[in-house]
Amino acid sequence: MSVTEPIGFNASGVAAGLKSSGAKDVALVVNIGPKAHSAAVFTTNRFAAAPVIWSRQILSGGDGRVVVLNSGGANACTGPEGFLDTHLTAEFVASELSKVGEGEFGAGEVFVCSTGLIGERLNMRVLEGGVKSAITELSPKGGIMAAEAIMTTDTKYKVSAVNDHGYTIGGMAKGAGMLAPGMATMLSVITTDADVDPDFLQQALSAATSQTFDRLDSDGCMSTNDTVILLANSASGVAPDPEQFQADLIKVCEELAQLLMADAEGATKEIHIEVVGARDESDAVMVGRAVSRSNLFKCAMFGEDPNWGRILSAVGTTTAFFEADQVDVSINGVKICAAGGVGEDRSQVDLTQRHIDVLIDLHAGTHRALIRTNDLSIGYVVENSEYST
Amino acid sequence: MSVTEPIGFNASGVAAGLKSSGAKDVALVVNIGPKAHSAAVFTTNRFAAAPVIWSRQILSGGDGRVVVLNSGGANACTGPEGFLDTHLTAEFVASELSKVGEGEFGAGEVFVCSTGLIGERLNMRVLEGGVKSAITELSPKGGIMAAEAIMTTDTKYKVSAVNDHGYTIGGMAKGAGMLAPGMATMLSVITTDADVDPDFLQQALSAATSQTFDRLDSDGCMSTNDTVILLANSASGVAPDPEQFQADLIKVCEELAQLLMADAEGATKEIHIEVVGARDESDAVMVGRAVSRSNLFKCAMFGEDPNWGRILSAVGTTTAFFEADQVDVSINGVKICAAGGVGEDRSQVDLTQRHIDVLIDLHAGTHRALIRTNDLSIGYVVENSEYST
Numbered sequence: 001m002s003v004t005e006p007i008g009f010n011a012s013g014v015a016a017g018l019k020s021s022g023a024k025d026v027a028l029v030v031n032i033g034p035k036a037h038s039a040a041v042f043t044t045n046r047f048a049a050a051p052v053i054w055s056r057q058i059l060s061g062g063d064g065r066v067v068v069l070n071s072g073g074a075n076a077c078t079g080p081e082g083f084l085d086t087h088l089t090a091e092f093v094a095s096e097l098s099k100v101g102e103g104e105f106g107a108g109e110v111f112v113c114s115t116g117l118i119g120e121r122l123n124m125r126v127l128e129g130g131v132k133s134a135i136t137e138l139s140p141k142g143g144i145m146a147a148e149a150i151m152t153t154d155t156k157y158k159v160s161a162v163n164d165h166g167y168t169i170g171g172m173a174k175g176a177g178m179l180a181p182g183m184a185t186m187l188s189v190i191t192t193d194a195d196v197d198p199d200f201l202q203q204a205l206s207a208a209t210s211q212t213f214d215r216l217d218s219d220g221c222m223s224t225n226d227t228v229i230l231l232a233n234s235a236s237g238v239a240p241d242p243e244q245f246q247a248d249l250i251k252v253c254e255e256l257a258q259l260l261m262a263d264a265e266g267a268t269k270e271i272h273i274e275v276v277g278a279r280d281e282s283d284a285v286m287v288g289r290a291v292s293r294s295n296l297f298k299c300a301m302f303g304e305d306p307n308w309g310r311i312l313s314a315v316g317t318t319t320a321f322f323e324a325d326q327v328d329v330s331i332n333g334v335k336i337c338a339a340g341g342v343g344e345d346r347s348q349v350d351l352t353q354r355h356i357d358v359l360i361d362l363h364a365g366t367h368r369a370l371i372r373t374n375d376l377s378i379g380y381v382v383e384n385s386e387y388s389t
Numbered sequence: 390m391s392v393t394e395p396i397g398f399n400a401s402g403v404a405a406g407l408k409s410s411g412a413k414d415v416a417l418v419v420n421i422g423p424k425a426h427s428a429a430v431f432t433t434n435r436f437a438a439a440p441v442i443w444s445r446q447i448l449s450g451g452d453g454r455v456v457v458l459n460s461g462g463a464n465a466c467t468g469p470e471g472f473l474d475t476h477l478t479a480e481f482v483a484s485e486l487s488k489v490g491e492g493e494f495g496a497g498e499v500f501v502c503s504t505g506l507i508g509e510r511l512n513m514r515v516l517e518g519g520v521k522s523a524i525t526e527l528s529p530k531g532g533i534m535a536a537e538a539i540m541t542t543d544t545k546y547k548v549s550a551v552n553d554h555g556y557t558i559g560g561m562a563k564g565a566g567m568l569a570p571g572m573a574t575m576l577s578v579i580t581t582d583a584d585v586d587p588d589f590l591q592q593a594l595s596a597a598t599s600q601t602f603d604r605l606d607s608d609g610c611m612s613t614n615d616t617v618i619l620l621a622n623s624a625s626g627v628a629p630d631p632e633q634f635q636a637d638l639i640k641v642c643e644e645l646a647q648l649l650m651a652d653a654e655g656a657t658k659e660i661h662i663e664v665v666g667a668r669d670e671s672d673a674v675m676v677g678r679a680v681s682r683s684n685l686f687k688c689a690m691f692g693e694d695p696n697w698g699r700i701l702s703a704v705g706t707t708t709a710f711f712e713a714d715q716v717d718v719s720i721n722g723v724k725i726c727a728a729g730g731v732g733e734d735r736s737q738v739d740l741t742q743r744h745i746d747v748l749i750d751l752h753a754g755t756h757r758a759l760i761r762t763n764d765l766s767i768g769y770v771v772e773n774s775e776y777s778t
Binding site: 044045046047048074076077078079081082117118119120121221222223224293294295296299300302303305307308309310312313314315316317318322324325337339340341342376377378380381382384385386 | 433434435436437463465466467468470471506507508509510610611612613682683684685688689691692694696697698699701702703704705706707711713714726728729730731765766767769770771773774775
């Protein structure tokens with residue numbers, strides 16, 4: 001599992017001291033070749049953090065083969081000084097890696113990801129100490145350590161891998177709050193030893209994230225730091241069928257997204273909102289997302305109350321194509337709302353399990369989409385109202 | 390105070406038995422003339438409740454002079470049968486009023502408002518009993534009783550009046566949850582004895598609600614039943630200066646909106662989000678609304694944590710005109726974010742009071758807007774996760 005499952009990747013995760021808890025907080029992922037292609041997707045938040053601005057430049061340069069990640073500080077809204085910190089981090093990683101015989105590296109090959117509190121500068125001395133240790137620890141078995149080092153309020157590390165067609169795709173992710181699109185608040189690094197055309201790599205990653213991470217909407221809050229990076233090295237020598245590679249990549253992203261939803265802050269329910277009968281996919285996404293963002297709906301799920309009026313009132317705020325007197329809603333298989341009105345008896349709905357399926361049929365076409373969300377629980381409020389320092 | 394403050398209006402509020410608690414649940418407001426002009430604004434939710442669909446027709450008819458309101462059931466998502474219930478309610482009110490010597494009334498003069506659980510039919514026998522009692526109780530001192538009868542999860546009745554320029558405007562409102570635009574989930578009836586041109590009446594009401602109720606965004610959830618009705622009878626004989634009347638009407642709506650915010654479900658904080666330096670007013674509203682809907686921001690306010698990164702990350706999701714490195718944010722007068730980066734020390738911000746002022750300066754123009762919201766508290770989750778029946 002994780003980013004070292006494919007051939008030709010080393011990783012590590014160490015405790016540098018950025019986190020006051022003493023937990024791991026600096027991770028490295030290094031592509032040792034033979035090739036070095038990369039793709040990435042970033043937050044669309046206009047207050048993009050310094051590492052996001054930096055990593056976009058690395059992506060456009062096309063040579064990215066290293067990812068350095070830290071938890072314990074987002075380096076967001078930190079101004080030009082924060083950007084300089086990111087730049088110096090990449091320079092430091094490249095220069096230290098070059099010293100230890102892993103080859104010659106330049107800062108332009110180093111993606112940077114940060115996560116933690118917004119609006120605080122990173123302690124660069126501590127971070128650089130962590131980078132040195134992380135380089136020492138680099139290993140083809142370091143994937144889990146790296147996954148641990150990027151956790152914030154996550155209670156579990158998140159990794160995934162697919163290895164069914166002669167090549168491997170492995171990945172790690174973090175994220176438990178600010179989980180909403182574009183992408184959910186998350187960092188993810190995915191690696192593969194498949195021999196994939198670099199243009200297709202970006203296309204495949206964008207398609208995979210739009211169907212998976214982008215449709216996770218836990219709390220409606222978009223982060224400043226969301227980043228998904230895909231590194232490819234062709235080490236397996238296998239040039240996959242593009243459709244197969246796309247499907248495998250989606251599988252890895254899907255599993256990571258599912259793990260993120262399962263570990264969302266304070267969540268007691270994992271809710272799949274499936275919208276069918278939509279005129280087009282964007283209508284289906286719009287409707288699913290409106291429901292996933294209704295605090296009243298999410299409180300009802302926490303309270304195990306099949307209050308379908310809260311679903312309809314959210315659907316009714318959208319501009320999706322439908323007629324109000326044709327919409328059906330089922331919760332866990334019971335069609336409690338039929339044709340926009342009262343359906344089966346709500347007492348038939350059993351919401352005691354952690355998993356909840358909501359099915360909304362707009363009766364306006366043949367398209368569908370699945371949005372994943374969580375309930376709004378007392379635990380979420382408690383966790384997010386504690387003082388940030 | 391309330392809807393009977395102006396001359397020429399009778400009102401009442403009675404306990405019919407729609408609420409299992411035995412509290413008042415049916416209200417009447419009757420304009421006894423000499424004139425009968427009306428204006429109204431309704432929810433934009435596409436699952437508009439039966440009484441909203443009915444009352445829109447009354448508005449276009451132009452003769453509305455009675456409002457019957459019930460709590461204990463929203464009559465929303467109840468299909469054609471629910472609409473028939475509303476129609477029969479109006480017929481019943483008109484026929485019973487005609488019997489008691491209040492003049493001749495037709496159903497086409499009767500606005501209907503309902504609030505309560507979505508997706509349940511009203512008990513018409515109980516409602517009709519309530520209407521009969523309410524007619525018996527009609528009085529020029531019944532305004533407070535009416536305001537009490539429309540409460541749902543409200544803990545206090547809400548009334549307001551302005552009487553400074555020879556005429557009076559009085560109003561009542563209810564709403565404590567599903568408080569978001571268009572309008573906040575609320576019912577409000579406003580009355581005036583001013584002699585106002587009917588076309589101007591609608592224009593003035595639309596302008597007043599757009600600046601007041603529409604900018605209350607407590608929980609981001611739009612109701613199916615929002616209705617604001619304004620009845621005017623010219624009884625004072627005073628034809629006001631239009632600008633003065635507009636200002637007075639805004640004052641009443643503003644006070645009612647403030648009362649709604651103060652009583653929002655579970656709220657421990659009343660938050661004013663003022664956006665200044667916007668290119669236009671709609672940009673300012675967009676930014677304020679994005680912040681008011683950030684659960685992470687709202688949890689931070691509940692926790693008295695001046696976590697300004699959560700404000701910027703919400704602002705950054707909008708398409709408003711601004712440069713990320715120019716935005717300032719102050720909380721309770723402390724500019725904790727300057728030019729998109731770290732400002733004054735967050736420890737200087739005192740959030741222990743109930744009232745919180747957030748000021749966001751986009752430095753992109755001269756326009757401004759004020760959005761009112763609340764914190765996201767444990768109480769909100771508790772109140773909204775309890776079983777709906």
